[in-house]
Structure formats: C-alpha cells, structure tokens
C-alpha cells in the first residue's frame with residue numbers, strides 16, 4: 099500500500115491568508131481514528147463550496163481536508179463493528195469542519211459516523227445521492243411524518259435544479275406526489291419534468307414580498323433557498339401543510355409573518371443533516387434504497403476528478419451546477 103496520496107487541503111498562513119488546493123499527504127498525517135477508509139468517491143455540495151472558497155468559515159481548524167461526504171471501502175478497522183471490505187459512507191458529522199474530510203484518497207474516521215451503503219447502490223451512486231440527496235430524503239420524510247399524503251395537494255420544491263431539489267423531485271414523484279418545481283433557470287424545465295415535476299414555475303414568483311396569507315396552493319414544500327422564497331412558500335401553504343426548510347441558497351433571513359402557523363396550522367420543520375441521529379440516517383438511506391432506481395440517478399449526476407474540486411466549488415456558489423457532481427478521488 100502506497101504511503102502517500104492526494105487530498106484537497108485548506109490552509110491558513112500566519113498572516114491569515116486562506117488557500118485550498120491539491121496536496122500530497124502521508125498516512126502518518128491522518129487523524130488518529132479507528133477506521134481507515136480507502137475513499138472512492140465524494141461529492142460537491144453547497145457547503146463544500148462555502149468551505150473550499152472560504153466564503154463562510156466552515157473549516158474550524160487548519161490544515162483541513164475538505165469534503166463533507168465520502169464513500170469507500172474499509173481498509174483497516176480497530177473496531178468489531180466494521181470489517182475489512184465493508185462499503186461505507188459518511189454524511190456530515192463535522193467532516194471539513196472539525197474533522198478531516200472526504201476530498202482525500204484515504205481517510206481515518208470515527209466508526210460511529212459510518213453508515214453501511216445499501217446493497218442497491220455502488221459507492222459512486224451513494225455519492226450521487228450524497229448529503230444533498232440524503233437531506234432531500236430527510237425533508238420528504240418530514241412531509242410524510244406530518245401525515246401529508248399525495249391527495250392533500252401538490253408539493254413545492256424550491257432551488258429545484260440544484261442537488262437537494264433534484265433528488266427531492268425524484269423522491270416525491272416516486273411517492274405519488276404532484277410536484278411543482280421552482281427554478282431560476284428556465285432552460286432546466288425539460289430536465290425538471292424528466293425527474294418528475296408536473297409544473298415548473300419561475301424563481302421570481304417566490305422571491306417577492308408576500309401577503310401574510312395567500313390563496314392555498316401547496317400541501318408541503320421542500321425549500322433549499324430560504325429568505326423571501328421560504329416566506330412566500332409559507333403564505334400559500336394549505337391548512338395543516340408542512341414546509342421543510344433545508345437551505346439558504348437565497349439567504350438566511352425569514353421575512354414573513356406567523357399567520358400561516360396561527361390560522362392554517364402550518365408547520366415549519368427544520369432539517370439538519372449534519373448531526374442527525376444515526377437512526378434518522380439509517381432510515382433515510384433505507385428509504386433511498388427503496389425509492390431511487392440507480393438507473394434514474396444517472397440523469398442527475400456527472401463524475402469529475404479530485405483536481406477540479408476548487409473550480410466546481412466556486413461554480414456551485416454561482417448556482418451553475420445542475421443536479422449533482424460526484425468526485426472520483428482516484429481520477
């Protein structure tokens with residue numbers, strides 16, 4: 099086994115200058131954790147964009163190996179829970195924040211963070227889903243857990259051509275919900291319909307000042323945008339509807355009123371993927387394996403090499419990535 103390997107490392111110099119790029123590391127430099135994973139694939143999520151470009155202070159120590167999602171094979175294990183050859187993934191849990199992360203051909207990880215990859219998926223497919231898809235599943239489960247059924251009305255997906263949005267459309271359509279997809283990229287209309295959206299609306303229809311309550315339209319929403327879009331999604335939510343707030347691509351504020359909660363019994367459900375308990379993760383990955391046909395995933399992602407991570411991270415923050423990007427860390 100070669101002792102050296104490639105990784106995307108974020109560093110801060112003594113004068114505070116941030117840089118992130120491809121570096122060669124050795125096994126001895128990896129953290130002292132019980133499970134060594136031969137990483138095969140990672141992904142580019144919005145949060146990776148924030149970390150690698152230093153747009154937000156995601157990395158809490160330096161040097162930091164970036165990347166919040168990894169999938170690969172256990173190469174060494176000092177715990178009985180994991181054996182050599184097990185196919186595993188990690189979503190979040192502070193990777194790229196407090197712990198060295200996924201943009202690396204090898205990584206040592208805390209065994210409590212590992213999820214067994216469902217037999218339905220390869221490591222590449224698991225990363226085509228990644229944190230974005232697993233978050234979409236958590237959001238869809240929040241809508242299902244509220245008791246919202248397909249016959250209760252259409253479900254809105256915002257930021258729909260992005261990672262969370264694309265997977266949410268596929269999952270909701272598969273479960274029989276009628277999906278309205280909102281996008282700022284009209285050129286993605288055919289793509290969104292191919293994923294299962296029935297209606298596609300312009301982003302501008304939501305990024306506007308809304309009335310406290312508007313004509314009832316949606317039984318639920320998966321929102322990855324936040325700000326005025328989230329407020330405007332709440333105002334036309336039907337009685338007893340649920341809005342799953344998972345993102346802030348349009349801003350972190352919430353300029354709305356409490357009227358949908360008080361007069362329509364609407365629930366605003368937060369979605370956190372990073373520290374979600376293991377039971378919620380295992381349920382989500384179990385559900386993903388039931389609901390996602392790996393063949394359909396092919397429409398949602400493309401594969402790129404590790405060296406392109408910095409460029410792709412800048413691109414996702416500009417809202418240019420359609421669907422998902424998988425990183426082949428060995429390419």
Ligand SMILES: NC(=O)c1ccc[n+]([C@@H]2O[C@H](COP(=O)([O-])OP(=O)(O)OC[C@H]3O[C@@H](n4cnc5c(N)ncnc54)[C@H](OP(=O)(O)O)[C@@H]3O)[C@@H](O)[C@H]2O)c1
Nearest residue numbers: 144257258259260261262281282322345346347348371417
């Ligand atoms: N809560 C969690 O645990 C969790 C987990 C994963 C992701 N997230 C968050 O969810 C969001 C989406 O993540 P992602 O990986 O799916 O990112 P993504 O692929 O970049 O998708 C975000 C989408 O939002 C839309 N958008 C971008 N900028 C916008 C703006 N200024 N105003 C309105 N819409 C805008 C775009 O969709 P259109 O082009 O279709 O309009 C874009 O494709 C991010 O904020 C991310 O941080 C949270």
